[in-house]
Amino acid sequence: MKTFIHNFKYTIKIIIHNKTQMMWSIVFIIALGTLFYASFGNIYEKDEMLHSIKAAVVIDDGSVKQNFDDIVANISLDGEESLLDITEVSGMEEAEELLADEKIKGIFYSGQGELKLIVKEEGVEESILTSITARYHQAVTVAAGLSKDAPEKIPDAMTMLLTGENKNIEKKLSDGNGDTYIQYFYNLIAMACLMSVNAGIAFAVGSQANLSSIGARKCISGAATLTQTVSGLLATVITQAICSLLGLIYLIIIGVDFGNQAGYTGLIILCGCLTGTCLGFFIGSIGGLSRNAKDVIGTAIVVGTAFLSGLMVGNMRMVVEEKCPVINKINPTALIADSFYSLEIYDTYDRCFGNLITLLIISVLCVFGGVLVGRRKRYASI
Amino acid sequence: MENTVVKIENLVKRYKETLALDHFNLEIKEGEIFGLLGPNGSGKTTTMNCILALLTYDKGSVEVFGGEMNPDNIEAKRNIGVVMQNVAVYDELTVYENIDYFCGLYVKDKATRKKYVDEALDFVDLQDFKKFYPKKLSGGLLRRLNIACGIAHKPKLIFLDEPTVAVDPQSRNKILEGIVELNRRGATIIYTSHYMEEVEQICTRIAIMDKGKNIALGTKDELKKMIKNTETIIIEAIDISSEDKKNIQALSHVYEVHTEGDKLTIKCSGGKHNLIRVLDYINERDIPCGRVYSELPTLNDVFLEITGKELRDKEA
Numbered sequence: 001m002k003t004f005i006h007n008f009k010y011t012i013k014i015i016i017h018n019k020t021q022m023m024w025s026i027v028f029i030i031a032l033g034t035l036f037y038a039s040f041g042n043i044y045e046k047d048e049m050l051h052s053i054k055a056a057v058v059i060d061d062g063s064v065k066q067n068f069d070d071i072v073a074n075i076s077l078d079g080e081e082s083l084l085d086i087t088e089v090s091g092m093e094e095a096e097e098l099l100a101d102e103k104i105k106g107i108f109y110s111g112q113g114e115l116k117l118i119v120k121e122e123g124v125e126e127s128i129l130t131s132i133t134a135r136y137h138q139a140v141t142v143a144a145g146l147s148k149d150a151p152e153k154i155p156d157a158m159t160m161l162l163t164g165e166n167k168n169i170e171k172k173l174s175d176g177n178g179d180t181y182i183q184y185f186y187n188l189i190a191m192a193c194l195m196s197v198n199a200g201i202a203f204a205v206g207s208q209a210n211l212s213s214i215g216a217r218k219c220i221s222g223a224a225t226l227t228q229t230v231s232g233l234l235a236t237v238i239t240q241a242i243c244s245l246l247g248l249i250y251l252i253i254i255g256v257d258f259g260n261q262a263g264y265t266g267l268i269i270l271c272g273c274l275t276g277t278c279l280g281f282f283i284g285s286i287g288g289l290s291r292n293a294k295d296v297i298g299t300a301i302v303v304g305t306a307f308l309s310g311l312m313v314g315n316m317r318m319v320v321e322e323k324c325p326v327i328n329k330i331n332p333t334a335l336i337a338d339s340f341y342s343l344e345i346y347d348t349y350d351r352c353f354g355n356l357i358t359l360l361i362i363s364v365l366c367v368f369g370g371v372l373v374g375r376r377k378r379y380a381s382i
Numbered sequence: 383m384e385n386t387v388v389k390i391e392n393l394v395k396r397y398k399e400t401l402a403l404d405h406f407n408l409e410i411k412e413g414e415i416f417g418l419l420g421p422n423g424s425g426k427t428t429t430m431n432c433i434l435a436l437l438t439y440d441k442g443s444v445e446v447f448g449g450e451m452n453p454d455n456i457e458a459k460r461n462i463g464v465v466m467q468n469v470a471v472y473d474e475l476t477v478y479e480n481i482d483y484f485c486g487l488y489v490k491d492k493a494t495r496k497k498y499v500d501e502a503l504d505f506v507d508l509q510d511f512k513k514f515y516p517k518k519l520s521g522g523l524l525r526r527l528n529i530a531c532g533i534a535h536k537p538k539l540i541f542l543d544e545p546t547v548a549v550d551p552q553s554r555n556k557i558l559e560g561i562v563e564l565n566r567r568g569a570t571i572i573y574t575s576h577y578m579e580e581v582e583q584i585c586t587r588i589a590i591m592d593k594g595k596n597i598a599l600g601t602k603d604e605l606k607k608m609i610k611n612t613e614t615i616i617i618e619a620i621d622i623s624s625e626d627k628k629n630i631q632a633l634s635h636v637y638e639v640h641t642e643g644d645k646l647t648i649k650c651s652g653g654k655h656n657l658i659r660v661l662d663y664i665n666e667r668d669i670p671c672g673r674v675y676s677e678l679p680t681l682n683d684v685f686l687e688i689t690g691k692e693l694r695d696k697e698a
């Protein structure tokens with residue numbers, strides 16, 4: 001345990017003293033962040049207005065219609081304008097056409113005694129439509145339950161369910177409307193987290209006898225390899241997370257809104273840096289590659305995943321989602337950015353946690369892979 | 383006392399094409415300062431890395447402290463200290479921190495470690511530089527830091543791979559004295575070098591290796607006895623005829639005479655009064671000459687005679 005702490009302490013010292021690497025991740029966020037902010041600033045503010053969401057309703061089955069009309073009528077913004085702006089359509093075909101042309105955000109389809117929601121993209125507005133649907137289903141379930149035991153209470157319960165808690169939705173609309181722009185900042189922090197790949201590579205190279213003399217010295221020392229690896233990785237992750245956090249704080253200071261769930265935001269950053277470091281550890285452990293080659297691969301991964309996640313081209317992630325959704329499911333930068341996004345947008349943490357779990361799985365796989373590749377404790381050549 | 387600390391049997395190590403160790407044998411006893419002598423590329427570093435279980439090898443066995451050496455033998459590793467040929471220190475840490483870091487991989491107790499680190503600083507005379515970063519140290523000081531990092535934890539078995547390269551003569555002497563002192567306190571030392579003077583000065587036993595083979599082994603006197611040459615007489619500024627040369631060659635115990643410009647070198651094997659006999663002959667013939675001196679064989683002669691080549695390029 002003492003060796004663990006000793007190694008942990010010194011690894012942090014070494015990383016902190018290596019100013020170039022430290023500075024990079026922070027300077028990077030500050031530079032790009034300022035740039036983004038300067039160019040999006042105006043648009044960002046203009047968009048902060050409430051407006052209603054356009055949707056269409058397609059009815060195949062009249063039994064649903066009555067309740068649904070109640071909902072639409074009852075959900076309003078500031079008690080004035082209706083939240084939903086229902087576009088009249090003749091049938092499913094027309095509705096789908098409108099959706100494709102982005103004239104509406106979603107279609108409520110009612111048929112076979114059920115209400116379904118069809119959306120094209122993911123965003124604040126779509127998520128609000130989703131929660132309206134959920135609320136409807138909830139109302140139906142409650143009504144069904146009450147109709148057996150206490151039918152006289154149904155009207156009250158319905159009113160409560162249908163009109164209650166609009167606040168949350170309103171907040172989403174007003175906050176999240178700049179989402180196209182805030183996405184850039186999410187991606188920026190995500191990329192900063194992933195830059196810990198470089199620190200991971202440096203750590204791996206510095207721990208293996210065939211990769212560096214210092215590695216050789218560590219290998220022949222009296223401390224167990226496992227202790228050295230785990231404490232070193234942990235130290236690397238934490239220092240990297242602090243760097244990213246400093247960058248984030250800078251963004252918040254200049255006025256980017258990262259919401260108010262500080263704990264979860266920190267958790268996302270920690271997971272992000274963990275994934276980056278572990279990925280770097282894996283790359284760094286591969287024998288037969290020069291240090292230079294490893295650094296190039298590391299940088300390529302950082303830039304590549306950031307590109308696919310939409311740091312350079314805003315709607316890249318949507319494009320990927322259509323063409324090859326798997327990539328978004330495993331692209332660490334996209335997962336990190338999406339976690340920030342879902343934290344802000346959704347009422348539940350399911351999606352955010354889902355992303356974090358994927359990140360953890362990637363990290364574990366990488367550490368395993370790294371240990372497996374570097375496990376050969378004797379080397380053919382030094 | 384006579385415990386075997388390192389035992390290598392029939393070790394064969396191949397780097398792809400190169401045969402680095404060729405059925406190499408070695409046995410080192412507790413309390414020795416063992417010198418491993420050999421020209422560049424003879425396999426000294428490879429031998430060390432095999433003993434340390436850093437390298438795979440094709441054949442043979444390595445035992446350390448009486449047990450088989452492998453990467454998981456933490457117990458053995460704890461008692462070993464290594465000063466590597468390449469400087470291996472963190473540029474990001476100061477002199478003190480570097481020693482403390484590497485020492486801390488062996489010594490857990492903080493107070494003990496502090497004491498050890500201080501002693502190591504004294505040992506290599508770096509107290510004045512302890513707050514310096516390695517980048518600010520000269521080549522020699524860096525070497526000394528490298529030594530301190532390897533021995534601070536007071537190991538029982540110490541490997542030193544050419545530790546004195548680029549170190550100035552005063553510091554080199556101090557280091558050599560220090561090594562002898564470490565040995566007196568109970569450490570077994572394996573010392574690799576191609577400076578024969580150092581090896582002659584401190585080593586109790588010496589192995590000469592070439593092309594991955596152990597070609598001679600013994601104390602320095604034993605090694606010197608292994609060769610024909612016992613004395614070399616050199617006469618400078620001499621003008622000598624080839625007939626005189628032949629006559630000198632004919633003197634008893636003389637086995638080789640050659641001239642290099644006006645310098646005459648006479649090699650003798652055995653006999654007690656070779657110098658007097660040579661001088662008598664010169665005196666008799668009244669041959670003019672300059673400085674005359676006689677040299678006992680050095681390890682270099684031993685090496686030269688056994689392998690037919692110089693141990694080391696002349697001082698660079």
Ligand SMILES: Nc1ncnc2c1ncn2[C@@H]1O[C@H](COP(=O)(O)OP(=O)(O)OP(=O)(O)O)[C@@H](O)[C@H]1O
Nearest residue numbers: 381382397400402421422423424425426427428429
């Ligand atoms: N990693 C390696 N890959 C291939 N060949 C190697 C490697 N390391 C050493 N060799 C070869 O093995 C032989 C022995 O090398 P080694 O480093 O053990 O010599 P050495 O006695 O330590 O030499 P020096 O005095 O220069 O340090 C040399 O021929 C060298 O070229």
Ligand SMILES: [Mg+2]
Nearest residue numbers: 426427467543
């Ligand atoms: Mg060597």
